[in-house]
Amino acid sequence: MEKKEITLEIARKYFEKLTKTGNYTYLVSTLAMLSAAAEEGARLKHAVEDVNNENLNEKLMELADVVAKGMGKMAVGEPAPELVRALLLTQKLMEAMQ
């Protein structure tokens, strides 16, 4: 198994942990693993929404930013609906990355 495939596999396991526990800190871990996999050469099989292989790293960073800030809001009881969108987009990106 290639290094990037192992990294993607761990990203998937972190995502599973997120869906089982509802703890968004696992979404941060998932995105970190996807970002690391991208640096190791993982690419999208097809574009997902406005994300393609040219802007993949940048978009993963934007997602990490959204999630980190959303968690900050949740910590003080503010609603953070952007977390759900980030979760769904992360899932699509993870499924499309290889």
Add this chain to the structure above:
Amino acid sequence: MNEAMIKTIWAFIENYDKSKKVSYLISAYSILAAAGERGELPNFKITVWLPKDDGKEIRWAAYELTNEELPGFATNAISILLQHQELLLHGRSASLAIIEMMKHNLIKILTAIGAVINPFELYSAELTDSEVREE
């Protein structure tokens, strides 16, 4: 860096995930810094993100990090974590975002140095109550 140290770092990350106690991330960065100072890390170059916090809005600055710079980066990361641990205790929500991003950076560093033992194997290997009693 040996396997025991790598497992310890992943266990610290898992403990942070479960407890949100920043001290676990600080411990993880401390181990990495020590390994870096001893020259035990392989060559790598990755992009990490550091906060440019003006007290109102958090912005991120991209930073190209290499293995040689890791001890300095880890020290800086620990300083950021300590500062925001304190601010978080005083109810500053933005600090949690910064702490989470420092966790994001930590995981990227671990992946870059090949310390990607599957953390889930580590978690599943936790001792059961009966095993603990036997010991």
